[in-house]
Amino acid sequence: MQTPPHREAASASPLLEARGVTLAFGGVRALSDVGFAVQPGTITAVIGPNGAGKTSLFNTISGFYRPAQGSIVFKGQDITRVPAPRRAKMGLGRSFQNIALFRGMTVLDNIKLGRHAHLKTNVLDALLYVGRARREEALLRREVEERIIDFLEIDHIRHAPVSALSYGLQKRVEMARALAMQPEILMLDEPVAGMNREETEDMARFILDVRAEWGVTVLMVEHDMGMVMDLSDHVVVLNFGQVIASGTPAQVQANPEVARAYLGSGDVQSLRAKLRAAATGRAEAA
Numbered sequence: 001m002q003t004p005p006h007r008e009a010a011s012a013s014p015l016l017e018a019r020g021v022t023l024a025f026g027g028v029r030a031l032s033d034v035g036f037a038v039q040p041g042t043i044t045a046v047i048g049p050n051g052a053g054k055t056s057l058f059n060t061i062s063g064f065y066r067p068a069q070g071s072i073v074f075k076g077q078d079i080t081r082v083p084a085p086r087r088a089k090m091g092l093g094r095s096f097q098n099i100a101l102f103r104g105m106t107v108l109d110n111i112k113l114g115r116h117a118h119l120k121t122n123v124l125d126a127l128l129y130v131g132r133a134r135r136e137e138a139l140l141r142r143e144v145e146e147r148i149i150d151f152l153e154i155d156h157i158r159h160a161p162v163s164a165l166s167y168g169l170q171k172r173v174e175m176a177r178a179l180a181m182q183p184e185i186l187m188l189d190e191p192v193a194g195m196n197r198e199e200t201e202d203m204a205r206f207i208l209d210v211r212a213e214w215g216v217t218v219l220m221v222e223h224d225m226g227m228v229m230d231l232s233d234h235v236v237v238l239n240f241g242q243v244i245a246s247g248t249p250a251q252v253q254a255n256p257e258v259a260r261a262y263l264g265s266g267d268v269q270s271l272r273a274k275l276r277a278a279a280t281g282r283a284e285a286a
């Protein structure tokens, strides 16, 4: 018997999985039995009202928090006990909700620092092939840095200190630094929070291009529901630390539980109308 095509798609190996993740801070249960999968090559978004557990989930995936129960699986490997820096080297790149750049340093130096975490040359290599390894590394580094600078259109500010940049540009530099690690999955924590419409449009374009041109899978946490619905292939909705819905943007928008979490009533028409209004606003601003 043949497997229907949609079944095949659903059973493709996920790049990343959260399985039954539970996390508590003292008496507060931030996450309860959270499970979802990120398929390679997709843009997946985690949304939910304030305090739903989005940041806790991100921190658990990137290794800053260890769950009380459950596991995180990346490329088929259980990484629940792998420390955060090693996860980054394995290909989990991330940006932060509150920009975590070195503000006194230039854009280029911040990007170089991101790249530094990816250095492959170990102590033995360095002892045996000092000259060649260094030269090759330097060449490759410069190539990656230039490609990122070009891609994110930040050439004009490469020597500017980060502190002198607008918020939108700082967010873009943070993305550049995360890309410098050449991640397989890029985790973006509220990539458009605090941005004006134009900056939001730019960032949305970069997120789509990261996937299209760099082949990077994207997992983001974002408050801007309209942007999420426009960009994502898959949306996971959290509320009070639990997954209340998961599916395509259209499926999530038609889910009364989601409308209840956001609007206090299960009226999916109102939810759709709200999203349409937001989309019209963005189109007018563009």
Ligand SMILES: Nc1ncnc2c1ncn2[C@@H]1O[C@H](COP(=O)(O)OP(=O)(O)OP(=O)(O)O)[C@@H](O)[C@H]1O
Residues within 6 Å of the ligand: 025, 028, 029, 030, 048, 049, 050, 051, 052, 053, 054, 055, 056, 057
């Ligand atoms: N370090 C912490 N110590 C204690 N409680 C915490 C901590 N971090 C988060 N929490 C609690 O865990 C729950 C989930 O918070 P979390 O920040 O993950 O939600 P969120 O969806 O990211 O919220 P927001 O959209 O406001 O950023 C909340 O009740 C929050 O108060």
